[in-house]
Amino acid sequence: MDSQKNYGVAKAAGILMLSTISSRIFGYVRDIIIGTKFGQGSMTDAYLAAFSIPDFLYYLLVGGAVSAAFIPVFSSYVATGRKDEGWRVASTIFNLVIPAMLIGTIGAAILAPAIVKNLLVPGFTQTYLDLTVTMTRIMLIQAFFMALNGISMGILNSYQRFLAPALASVMYNVAIIVFGVLLSPYLGIVGFAVGVAGGAIVQFLIQLMDLRKIGLVYQPVLDWRHPGVRRIVYLMIPVLLGFSMNQIGLFVQQNISSSLASGAITAVRWAQRIMQLPIGIFAITIAMAVFPTLTSHAARQEMRHFKDSFSLGLRTIFFITVPSAVGLALLGKPLIRLMYQQGNFSAEHTQITAYTLSFFCLGLFAYGGVQLLNRVFYALQDTWKPVTVGASAMALNILLNFAFLGPLGTGGLALAYSLAGIVNLGVLMVLLRRKIGRIDGQRMLTSFIKTLGISAAMGLAAYGVCWGMETYLVDVGTKIGQLIQVAAGLGTGVAVYVFLSLRMGMEEMDMVINVIGRRFRRKKTNPA
Numbered sequence: 001m002d003s004q005k006n007y008g009v010a011k012a013a014g015i016l017m018l019s020t021i022s023s024r025i026f027g028y029v030r031d032i033i034i035g036t037k038f039g040q041g042s043m044t045d046a047y048l049a050a051f052s053i054p055d056f057l058y059y060l061l062v063g064g065a066v067s068a069a070f071i072p073v074f075s076s077y078v079a080t081g082r083k084d085e086g087w088r089v090a091s092t093i094f095n096l097v098i099p100a101m102l103i104g105t106i107g108a109a110i111l112a113p114a115i116v117k118n119l120l121v122p123g124f125t126q127t128y129l130d131l132t133v134t135m136t137r138i139m140l141i142q143a144f145f146m147a148l149n150g151i152s153m154g155i156l157n158s159y160q161r162f163l164a165p166a167l168a169s170v171m172y173n174v175a176i177i178v179f180g181v182l183l184s185p186y187l188g189i190v191g192f193a194v195g196v197a198g199g200a201i202v203q204f205l206i207q208l209m210d211l212r213k214i215g216l217v218y219q220p221v222l223d224w225r226h227p228g229v230r231r232i233v234y235l236m237i238p239v240l241l242g243f244s245m246n247q248i249g250l251f252v253q254q255n256i257s258s259s260l261a262s263g264a265i266t267a268v269r270w271a272q273r274i275m276q277l278p279i280g281i282f283a284i285t286i287a288m289a290v291f292p293t294l295t296s297h298a299a300r301q302e303m304r305h306f307k308d309s310f311s312l313g314l315r316t317i318f319f320i321t322v323p324s325a326v327g328l329a330l331l332g333k334p335l336i337r338l339m340y341q342q343g344n345f346s347a348e349h350t351q352i353t354a355y356t357l358s359f360f361c362l363g364l365f366a367y368g369g370v371q372l373l374n375r376v377f378y379a380l381q382d383t384w385k386p387v388t389v390g391a392s393a394m395a396l397n398i399l400l401n402f403a404f405l406g407p408l409g410t411g412g413l414a415l416a417y418s419l420a421g422i423v424n425l426g427v428l429m430v431l432l433r434r435k436i437g438r439i440d441g442q443r444m445l446t447s448f449i450k451t452l453g454i455s456a457a458m459g460l461a462a463y464g465v466c467w468g469m470e471t472y473l474v475d476v477g478t479k480i481g482q483l484i485q486v487a488a489g490l491g492t493g494v495a496v497y498v499f500l501s502l503r504m505g506m507e508e509m510d511m512v513i514n515v516i517g518r519r520f521r522r523k524k525t526n527p528a
Contacts, residue, residue, distance in 0.1 A: 018166075021281050026173035028277075030192075031270060032339055033177065038189055039344030040353070045265040046128045047189050049121050049254055050135035051196075053112060054143035056247040057104045058150075059240075069235035070151065072295050072381055073228050075158040079296055086158075087217035089228035094151055095220065101147045105140040112136045119251055121265075123258030135190055141197035145204045152207035156214070160292065164210030168203040175199035235378075238387040245391040252398050253413055256405060263349065268410050271356035272417070274336070275364055278324035283317045283368030287375050294379035303436060310376050311440035315447045317368045319508040322451045323497050325364035326459035331489050332357040334466055338482040356410040363418025366425040373428040385431050393424035447508065454500040462493030 038044050070093060077086030108115075112133045117124075121132060153165040176195035183191030208216075223229060257264040290313045297306040328335070333354040341350045374386040397420035404412025433439050466489035474481035501509040 023166075023170045023173055024277055024280055026170060026177060027273075028339065030173055030177050030180070031273070032342075033181065034189070034192060035270075035340045035345040035349075036343030037184060039346070040263040040266045040270075040349040042124065042128045042262045043131070043189050045121070045258070045263060046124070046132040047135060047192060048265055048269045049116070049124075049132050049258075050139055050193060052120050052247070052251060052254060053108050053115060053136050054139040054146075056244070056251075057101070057108055057140070058143045058146050059244070059247055069232040069378075069383065070154045071158055071291070072378060073232050073235070074154060075292060075295050076299055077228065078158050079299065084217075085226075085228065088219055088221060088223060089226055089232070090151070090155055091217075091219040091221055092223045092226060092229050093232060094218070095222055097147050097151065101144045105144050108143075109137045109140055120254050121258035122255060123260075131190075135193035138190070138193045139196050142200040145197075145200035148204045149200065149207060152204065152211055156207060156210055157288070157292065159214050161210060161214065162289075164207055168206040171206060172199040172203040175202045231381075235381060235383045238384045241387060241391065245394045249394040249397050252401060253417075256401055257410070257413065260409065263352075264410055267349070267352045267356050268413055270340075271353050271360055271410075271414065274332075274353075274357055275325075275328065275360035276367075278321050278328075278364065279368045279371065282320040282324075283371045286313055286317055287372040290372065291375045291379060294376060298379045298381075306379075307436065307439055310372070311444060313372050314369055315444055316508050317372055318365055318444075318448050319451050319501075319506070321365040321368035322448070323455040323458055323493070325361040326455040327462060327490070327493055328364070329358045329361040330459045330463040331466055331486065331493075332361075334470070334476070334482065334486050334489065337476070338479070338486050342479075352410060356414050359408070359411045359414035360418060362415065363421035366418070366421035369425045370421065370428065373425065373432065376432060377428075380435070382435070385435075386428060389424055389427045389431070393420040393427075396420045396423060447506070450504055450506060451508075454497055454504065454506075457500060458493045458497040461496045462489045465489045465492045 034044060034047070038047075070090075074086050074090060077083060077089065113129075116132050116136060117129050121129065124132065149168070153168075156162070156165050176192060176199045179195030179198045180192035183194055185191075187194065253268065254265055257268055290309055293309055294306060297303070297309065333350060336354050336357070337347075337350045340353070341347060370390075374390070377383065377386045397416050400416030400419060401413055404415050406412070408415060429439075429441075433441065466485055469485040469488050470476050474484050476482050476485055498509070
């Protein structure tokens, strides 16, 4: 039974991971196209700042509720055979969100000039303030449809259907690229803002088709008194406060960055996006795949299985994110040079982005772990603790921004973010231990120390190969030379990490090999 459950989690994680990799690849293609066309300056700063109000509106009204409140409650109805009640709850939430988002987007569009000028980017010139406002208003369309996407994803994941939401996220970035490339000759960078709105619409339509397959049961009801609705509202309040704090932290970061040199916002945001690549591909997908299983175990009071699933998930996240952090920190410059340095993206832009990335990497493992820890508390229907801790960590982040900005510049903003994430992870671990008792801490600590040691050896080998390639063997002034250098460094790093993990008997590596072997054998015995 346990092996079947683990296989189901691994299968879900595989689907999510593959789709996330695809989505991230297209996301970086989008960034590369934007960087090539517009470089790293005030125009790209305006584009990235334009996401702030739509993202804040989405997270304020929907984002936290889907992950923290809606999925656990709706999943409990599905798991216990009360699907009719579940759909009534889903319909009520849907009917509450739609008018709220409409009112919010219209109000935000009206207030956008004042918010952008006074809160988000006061250091911008009037030209780029106007550009930011224009793109903000276009992207508010995205916020509305992302709300629909969030609810749709929650329903589909509760039915253990991950493929359609995963495909939809891929097509979101594809649509941005298509719209942006087609419209930018006429609209400039605003064409990519139109692509953001179009991508959100495409994403919703894809999920809507899969909702119809599982038997979408929409009801025009507002059952305020339904216990499921009241439970969701109760659970979502602290989460929404937490997400609001996160967005406020982003506002402060942008506010500070707008007073730095042109392109500072872009450097920080793109470095953070590269740092989040392993989090998005591995940590979030593992956490999302484990989440329904954790919810089911918690609902049935199966705490031993609950702790085992949590321990395996966290150890696996560390096993992947720690070497990722080491690799990105040491190979950041050649990697960014290969990906972005062309057209209007200069060597100076590469240098500042790589510098900022190195500080973000310090907290990579922590933010990966927090993705799972938050969901562990959500599965236990305890949303106050992770939100309170997260809000406190974000307040710490804001204070550290001002402390580190002067001596470190954009690196100071990244260091503040990393330290806040480490504090967040540590406090959540302590609170979980107090809540459910022993959490397999000794095995997790041992695994983390081994992973850190192997990662250090891996990083030295990869860096040495990259240095040797650049110094003696290849011309890194060409894309072919850059590709050879990065491929050689990454290949060496992966080989060393796998070899040392196997030699040290890392359970996490054995699990990965067993899952791959099981999937391969299943395909051979069942070609269909």
